[in-house]
Amino acid sequence: MQTLSRGIHFWLICGNSRNCIGALLIFDEIVTGFRLSLGGAQEYFSVKPDLAVFAKGISNGVPLSCYVGRADVMDTVEEVVISSTFGGDTLGLAAAKSVLEIYEKENVIKMLWARGRQLHEGFNTHCNRLNLPVSFQGLPPLGQLVFNHPDRERNRDLSLRFNEEVLKRGLIIFSVFYPSYSHSEADIAEALKAMSEAIEVMRAEGLFDC
Template sequence: MTGRRVDRSWALYERALEHIPLGTQTHSKAARSALRGVEPCYIARGKGCRVWDLDGNEYIDFRNGLGPITLGYSHPGVDEAVRRRLDEGTIFSYPHPLEAELAARLVAWIPCAEQVRFLKTGGEAMAATHRLARAFTGRDKVLTCGYHGWLNSTGVGVPAATQATYRALPWGDAGPYEDALKAEPIAAVSVACAYAEAERGDPFLAELRALTERYGALLVFDEIVTGFRLDRAGAQGYFGVVPDLAVFAKGMSNGVPLSCYAGRREVMELAERASISSTFGGDTLGLAAAMAVLDAYEAEDVVAGLWSRGEKVQQGFNQHCARLGIAAELRGLPPMAQWIFADDRFQDFNAEVLKRGVIVFSVCYPSFAHRAADLDAALAAMGEALATLAVR
């Protein structure tokens, strides 16, 4: 386990802080000062379920890029598809045929999708769905559940008038949504699954479906994490509830930037009047990667693989906790369960598994590239890490 040093990582991180606020573009990737000397601030490369940091240390990774890596890093099929496009050009002054080809495949895959359009990040695609819902209903207010990306947040720097058009409500109980829908005109109810309580999607999402229909609001599913993970078609596939609009991103292209918003034709057709347009939406790298991802999911039951790998980690971790008497649990549905520790001890656990060559995140993201031996090794490291917590 020991002998790992991350000095080069931390030295570069200190330098990066001079030029980059937070040292990185993604809040959840920022190094934590409490994990100084343990956390690898920089990953230099990845293959399968393993990554190597700037100092050359190897890890079994359960962060997986914060969710997008479902097939494993440097997946041969995805990489080859991207390389082919690099040889022929990646963006043109007219669309590449891949736009139409991928859209047709996604329409066949995703229950709510009569039409599909592409962007680059999950957050901007969520913003597109909110704009479409407002254009369609002529109403401003959106009820949100969960994180939808920085564009759709409230807080510092967001005009008060914009903030007033959002209201965040909790996951799992349709009551507050019914009250809000009754009280004023609502354009959309926009929902991302809560990780630790995801199973409450039944009956919650069906109840939201009925309520939005009754009150003339649109139902939007944020499938950015659930898509290509919980089910090929995300929460709508898993829970059998069809929203009006949905957004897919992360797992759709195994880490190559691409997002899509999809849904009912009459709503999607407002995209032109609503001026939703992006220079890079149709770049061929993301589209080619997504085509290769769909091929991989068609060739093998990747989703079943994510479930079985997630179940193994969940059961193993929870057994360690029970054996050691530690008040912690990996809770939720196995492809995206969340670590819940009493007494804020997740960070201690995080440090101890890092020392033993395992990277974790608040959500445990198994990938199809985790083989049985990788999971056994990771669970052994987790058991040792938990044992150090038990004696503190």
């Protein structure tokens, strides 16, 4: 995820070169769809793939996935057999209809970016002030917390200890951070407090010393 924000040049090259080599450009938008923008990474980076797959955010967790693409590519579906567990289920479609309406009416994407920036900027500012080798990287709606100690073999242990310390303070985290539309400014502030306290405990114990 930390390299996604630097991927714009890569995606443009892919988009421009696919015709030269006769390849299809396929985007996996399961994470980036309905998070970077309503149209996913392809809209954010202004690159139109030949095929793309969406899931998760499209129906707010209700089982549903979809693949979309150029008409001539999609027409080849008539020549193959496609089967899926929830192929005949309509609950996911109803959920997606409601979810997409909320996305458009309430500007969910803008809120995801705002909460992500609040988290990234708050934590990175704190760590920079303490001169600690840890920071949020990547784009705010789907950033990643990265430990970058000069002794790289220690980074995994630092990450595990950090997880332990924030858990003591009532916060469960993962290596990637996905702000939710349900998160308020106060929620992010509470998370930042727990994370700041955890990193200060680790610093006081000398865990970042070389």
